[in-house]
Amino acid sequence: MQFDLLHIGTLVFLCHLLGAIAACHAILHTRTSQGAIAWAVSLVAMPYLTLIPYLFLGRSKFAGYVDARRFGNELLRTRAQPPEWDTQSSHERPAQALGAHLVRSLTRLSGMPFLPGNAVRTLVNGEATFSAILEAIENARSYVIVQFFIVRADALGELIKDTLIAKVAQGVRAYVLYDSIGSFDLPHRYVAAMRAGGVEMHPFATNQRFVNRFQLNFRNHRKIVVVDGECAFVGGHNIGVEYLGGKPPLSPWRDTHIEVRGPAVASIQFVFTEDWYWATQQLPPLEAPPRVPVAAIPAVPARAAAAVAASVPAAARMATLSAAAAPLADDAANDGAPLPVSHALAADAHQTARVAEASHATQATQATQAATEATHATLAAEASPPSPFAAVSAPAPVRSAAAHPNLSTDSGHAGNMHCLVVPSGPADKQETCSLFFVEAISAARERVWITTPYLVPDEAVFSALRLAALRGVDVRILIPSRRDHIVVFEASRLYAYDSVRAGVRVFRYRPGFLHQKVVLIDDEAAAVGSANLDNRSFRLNFEIMVLTVDRGFAAEVEAMLLRDFAESFEIDRSEYRDSPAWRRMAMHVARLFAPIL
Template sequence: MLSASVVATVVLIFHVIGVLAALHAVMTVRTAPGAIAWAGSLVMMPYFALVPYLIFGRSRFAGYVNARRFNDDRLREIRHGMTPADREARSACVVHAPEQVCMRALPRLTGMPCLANNDVRLLVNGTATFDAIFKAVAAATQVVIVQFFIVHDDVLGRRLQALLCERAQAGVKVYFLYDSIGCHALPRGYVKTLLAAGVEARAFSTHRGFVNRFQLNFRNHRKLVVVDGAQAFVGGHNVGVEYLGQRPPLAPWRDTHISVRGSAVLDLQMAFAEDWYWAAREVPYLLMPPPEEVGRMTCQVVPTGPADAQETCSLFFVEAIQAAKHRVWITSPYFVPDEAVFAVLRLAVLRGVDVRILIPARPDHLVVFAASTLYAHQAVTAGIKLYRYQPGFLHQKVILIDDDAAAIGTANLDNRSFRLNFELMVMTADRAFAGQVAEMLEADFALARRIGVEEFLRAPAPLRVAMHVAKLFAPIL
């Protein structure tokens, strides 16, 4: 049996480490409520809080910041290596004063310019998305970039694997980047097959440094495919048959991707280059988009993540919402907004803006669904129109601002996307495309049920308590 002095020493060590971790939390956690919650629990209950803090607590991906500096130096070399014609074509596409208010702060926020000469097309649901991706990849002659949060070793995943192997063996440079946590169930043999065929395959992981070894945060949630520097695909789909609507009980699956051609494709490659540099410590081979005119759309690429100097994703939502004059429609599988986004949503209602948010009727994560239900009740009481999509699970991430701007990508309306995940959105300015997005969302709203205050009030008391408890976990949901 342990002596009292040994037990006292162990307890003292725990409390000393807890105090040090609390000081770390105060210095690094970005939000005051989060810092208070972590610091209090680490000081008072270090035996229970230290391990969760190692796994979830850190809010900055510092190692990525250092890697980004080296990567940016290499990318500058690539830019300097452009021909005068390339630089001239790039400069000619830069839009210095976008007409759309929602895009004016984004170049300085992201460090990427707002660009003209683009064509963006909607890809609604999985079949249209993967048919387009596979067709483009099959025709690749130089470089293929593939990045997904989740890849399953199922029928769809094996189709992708076979296609990438075929292109690599044909002499195409193929990059395959996957998230180590999102793909935790992906067999090692899947990646070994890719490597054996000549595909450059890497896992995005936080396993750099001892403390990061325990991290489950800082997931790379981006989904991006780029073919020959000319065409890119961005959106909500991962790789798996559920994204084709073939896996109950969430089927049919509702999601949206976009196909992008034009000057913005280079910026999408730049975002990938940062992630690839972190995983492989090398800059991938990038191609300039073809110089010819492909469209009249203006686009702003918005990569966001925990290594940003500011909370780029949250500020992106704030900028989009506060710019709306008569409507802002948002679809997201999760509704767990931070205080800034929730405040600007309520202010938009007070300005007379038609604020609509579409969320799922079916849960894929029970805790998130419970917290979303409570936030939905608070939003409804503030005049925000909340809807639940009825046919199946809703996974798309779309924002429509007025009649001339829309954004589509990977970011959810939750704190995990705002502060913990690496995300990728594309903001577009084009009245015709915004009209297509509006038609798509109108069809989705027609299949939805509007949420009333009774959804929360009529819930059993234990369930309402559970919703409030779930809300306490909002900073990591």
């Protein structure tokens, strides 16, 4: 059958007709007015390009999904609410630091209370993060829960898999939850091997009856690890070698996790329980062993044991992965050119062989160093109270009370931090994530520093940023200078320009891709988690943030961010004004899709 102009005209007419019908549907069912306008304009003007994406990204099943998810969460809270919420909640210190109104709104928004008696520390970049996670898993006695947006079957993914299977063989229960879209390329053999090894592993999907790989909305973007109900890890890392710097175009990868010990772990674990219940319709039996008091966590044995390479294979393999990724990151930082995959594999294999060859020659030295380190730590422990995180690498340096008179040593006690866990998602009655950022920005009196890989805020958050700048607050936003998603990057450039015009200071991180999600509020509090400053995190994804009210922790985060700012450059209006006309047009076109970015 040959097509003539009549047939082509008919197809064009039908395409525009379907686009108009879809635009009407978007106006009726899209959650926000900005989203409705963006969809309607694009569907009418460019139906050839937007009809298919609308079928996958549209909101037609939004209401039914939200109702089902919300009912499940409310039912779960009546059955599995952590007892810490009733027995250990305390709002006095957070109210003094941030204001009673903020504490009231955030606790109502999250549905969880502030809990005192926690110890929190930052884990900067992938090596520190996964070393700490692997050490915690290896010391597990009862259960391990693992949840990530992205799980890859690469070297790091294999290391996590082998470690979990080994712990299951020792009688530890392991539960793994991954997002079906974020982990779209996870091979079936990886999941099958996990299940064959006794690990309970399931995908998270918005439709419980099947995994719809073409439904891109409502993804679970959370990154959670909990061991025995005693320690938890939350932040921006996923399971993949790129988070260790193994992806040259974006290396070195800059990201941040936190380790939490104390009552707030129960809140983080409950967030996982909600997601697990939705995915499996079952409650995981998470009876923890007798809890070790936060202030009494041993400072020496775990680190001393980890120093003997032969007895901790996962730690040795983690060091191998990090060492193999380092040359790739250095090469990418030097010339910016991506290395061939064969080069990366060769470097990994070569480094693995070198580490294996050297391990036998250094075991005696490492054992001697471990014994010496244990002796010094024991002597130090006799002179001062043990730190809850002395068993692992030291946190970033913090400001001293002498250098900063406003830093209270009492409130900065490592085992008495107040934490609020803020889970958010499209099933919430309120737009939790967006309102969390609005409240955090509004609470700032002197400064609010935010790091995010994507700067595509909604109108409420952008207004809060502008108002804070008008109040004289030091508002800073740190974003990447390298792009991983072109549309989001171009939209972010335009929002960065608008922010600079409003008095917000915007910086671009030079060395590699910046992926951390951190908010610093004055000298009082800091939040770390999985939420980006974009509409997808605000309204479409399931996220988690942990807000810690403590001057010592805020000082630790400040020191970390100051190091990041030192490796960044501040942008001005010229970034937009000096761009060619086609680039400025691309920015404005990209911003049309802001409601789904």
